[in-house]
Amino acid sequence: MLQEIACPVGYSEKMIPVYAGSHVRDAELQLLADATDLGLMRRAAAALAHQAVLMLKEHAGRLYGSRVVALVGPGNNGGDGLFALAALAKRGVAVTAVLLASQAHPEGLAALARAGGRTAAAKRLEGLLEGCDLLIDAAYGTGLRPGVQLPVIPRDIPVLACDVPSGVNADTGAAVDSVIPADRTVTFGALKTGLVVGSGHLVSGRIQVTDLGLAGHLPEPEAWVVQGDDLSLLLDRAQDWSAAGKHKYQRGVLGLLAGSAKYPGAAVLSARAAVSTGLGLLRTMVPANVATALTTQVPEAVPLEGEELTLLLARNRRNEREGATKIGAWAIGPGLEDTAETRTHLNQILSANNPCVIDAGALAMLEPGEHHQLRILTPHAGELNALLAKAGVRVSSRDIAADPIRWARWAAVAYDCVVLLKGSATICTAPDGYALIVHAATPDLATAGSGDVLTGILGTLLAAANLPTTSAAADIAAHMHRLTDLAAAAALIHAHAGALAADEGTISAVDLLVELPRAARDLGL
Numbered sequence: 192m193l194q195e196i197a198c199p200v201g202y203s204e205k206m207i208p209v210y211a212g213s214h215v216r217d218a219e220l221q222l223l224a225d226a227t228d229l230g231l232m233r234r235a236a237a238a239l240a241h242q243a244v245l246m247l248k249e250h251a252g253r254l255y256g257s258r259v260v261a262l263v264g265p266g267n268n269g270g271d272g273l274f275a276l277a278a279l280a281k282r283g284v285a286v287t288a289v290l291l292a293s294q295a296h297p298e299g300l301a302a303l304a305r306a307g308g309r310t311a312a313a314k315r316l317e318g319l320l321e322g323c324d325l326l327i328d329a330a331y332g333t334g335l336r337p338g339v340q341l342p343v344i345p346r347d348i349p350v351l352a353c354d355v356p357s358g359v360n361a362d363t364g365a366a367v368d369s370v371i372p373a374d375r376t377v378t379f380g381a382l383k384t385g386l387v388v389g390s391g392h393l394v395s396g397r398i399q400v401t402d403l404g405l406a407g408h409l410p411e412p413e414a415w416v417v418q419g420d421d422l423s424l425l426l427d428r429a430q431d432w433s434a435a436g437k438h439k440y441q442r443g444v445l446g447l448l449a450g451s452a453k454y455p456g457a458a459v460l461s462a463r464a465a466v467s468t469g470l471g472l473l474r475t476m477v478p479a480n481v482a483t484a485l486t487t488q489v490p491e492a493v494p495l496e497g498e499e500l501t502l503l504l505a506r507n508r509r510n511e512r513e514g515a516t517k518i519g520a521w522a523i524g525p526g527l528e529d530t531a532e533t534r535t536h537l538n539q540i541l542s543a544n545n546p547c548v549i550d551a552g553a554l555a556m557l558e559p560g561e562h563h564q565l566r567i568l569t570p571h572a573g574e575l576n577a578l579l580a581k582a583g584v585r586v587s588s589r590d591i592a593a594d595p596i597r598w599a600r601w602a603a604v605a606y607d608c609v610v611l612l613k614g615s616a617t618i619c620t621a622p623d624g625y626a627l628i629v630h631a632a633t634p635d636l637a638t639a640g641s642g643d644v645l646t647g648i649l650g651t652l653l654a655a656a657n658l659p660t661t662s663a664a665a666d667i668a669a670h671m672h673r674l675t676d677l678a679a680a681a682a683l684i685h686a687h688a689g690a691l692a693a694d695e696g697t698i699s700a701v702d703l704l705v706e707l708p709r710a711a712r713d714l715g716l
């Protein structure tokens with residue numbers, strides 16, 4: 192029987208490193224030499240001390256004689272810090288616990304005193320940080336309440352956060368302005384939502400998950416972080432992905448409604464991205480000024496006129512297989528402007544039963560409520576804000592940044608669709624709450640046109656997934672998880688193309704296009 196294994200972040204579920212048992216045992220004995228109690232806090236503190244040792248070797252080049260200061264809060268997070276300092280003191284590290292409150296974990300204080308560590312009042316922090324090799328942030332963890340004010344730590348001191356960087360809400364990723372950014376976070380029991388989305392994601396540094404044997408005591412996960420190696424899993428769940436033996440129409444036909452006089456490039460970027468991701472055939476509906484650019488820059492695309500659109504949609508409705516090709520899916524919105532003609536086409540497409548990626552300009556023309564289509568909306572935070580406002584939900588962009596999963600879910604429910612919320616952590620969520628998180632490998636992905644590329648990639652995956660065009664409400668609900676998997680798969684390919692492009696220097700949307708075939712191949716598409 193396959194054993195379920197909780198993986199530390201940084202390893203995919205398919206790639207778990209394995210070490211000789213004797214080496215693991217030696218390391219454990221060395222680390223736990225002074226641990227007489229196998230309680231959870233001792234285990235947490237041992238993991239924290241272990242990471243502190245690694246960081247000291249890395250940054251200070253030595254352990255013995257190095258100096259560590261810990262910010263120690265009044266609760267168990269502070270207790271972890273005190274036990275970890277005690278462990279470090281026993282290995283020859285000069286440790287000081289800076290007590291932020293009038294009380295601190297009593298057993299932790301006693302352990303520190305026994306190990307020869309010192310305590311100091313908060314007012315002495317500034318002086319103690321001079322010559323400090325590592326700061327352990329054990330001020331507040333999962334017990335943080337709003338309204339905390341934290342000390343400023345100079346950026347040149349490496350910071351190891353205990354469980355959660357202090358100031359981060361571990362449930363949501365919201366952070367106070369005085370949050371202490373960490374280079375590394377050792378988190379206990381399970382990976383926490385607040386570490387992987389919102390501001391928390393940006394201030395947690397490398398995350399090490401320490402298993403405390405909580406399996407069986409935890410509720411259903413709130414979300415899953417997916418990484419490059421998970422692409423085939425996501426695609427396999429979405430459909431039988433094997434392309435061998437398929438002709439071009441079976442590999443996927445995508446309709447693209449995009450571009451305008453103002454934004455001609457968006458259509459080109461989406462079209463090129465769709466083609467570069469391995470689409471069978473691209474049909475494009477673009478304004479006349481964009482058509483010329485498309486012909487030269489994406490010669491693979493086949494233009495689609497208004498009359499043919501009506502014909503094709505009627506054919507789709509009748510589910511006819513013979514004759515001209517059907518459109519498998521639509522990608523609508525990049526660079527789209529609200530004109531009478533676009534409205535007509537958009538309404539035709541939205542009232543059809545083809546699966547649809549809805550982005551940018553098309554989001555602004557969308558109405559909330561039930562419908563008869565498999566839909567994925569791809570807003571950034573500003574667009575999500577506008578979508579929610581139209582559905583009667585008033586939230587600020589700050590609210591969304593403070594709890595992105597929550598607000599993406601609201602929109603998924605209000606618009607009866609899957610939502611892919613763009614950002615440094617991309618959140619893909621279905622109305623029932625199923626959520627996947629994809630991290631960008633580089634902040635350089637935030638560049639104009641990058642989202643248009645994502646829409647093209649997702650359009651291709653949607654067209655190739657061969658999802659049904661039947662549109663009963665029950666069918667739509669049944670396919671929401673597949674749509675979410677596809678959205679996350681597209682974000683993974685996009686993120687990997689970004690990582691490849693970043694290797695060569697700064698990134699433009701065209702650089703992403705160039706790297707797309709390699710990104711798709713690397714990830715096993």
Ligand SMILES: NC(=O)C1=CN([C@@H]2O[C@H](COP(=O)(O)OP(=O)(O)OC[C@H]3O[C@@H](n4cnc5c(N)ncnc54)[C@H](O)[C@@H]3O)[C@@H](O)[C@H]2O)[C@@H](O)CC1
Nearest residue numbers: 231232265266267268331332333334335336337338339354
């Ligand atoms: N519960 C367990 O079994 C384990 C807990 N562990 C650690 O315990 C932490 C949670 O411990 P706690 O529940 O004690 O919570 P914390 O230690 O995170 O913080 C709670 C303490 O901080 C104070 N506090 C919170 N917000 C404040 C604010 N805004 N201003 C001033 N004071 C504030 C509270 O009054 C309380 O004394 C975890 O993050 C983890 O580090 C680990 O030892 C592993 C095992």
Ligand SMILES: Nc1ncnc2c1ncn2[C@@H]1O[C@H](COP(=O)(O)OP(=O)(O)O)[C@@H](O)[C@H]1O
Nearest residue numbers: 571613614615631634636637639640641642643
């Ligand atoms: N800070 C960031 N770090 C990494 N990636 C980001 C960041 N901000 C945005 N992104 C990604 O960049 C892309 C931007 O998309 P979008 O805002 O639609 O741009 P455009 O409309 O110009 O194409 C999305 O894929 C998003 O997830």
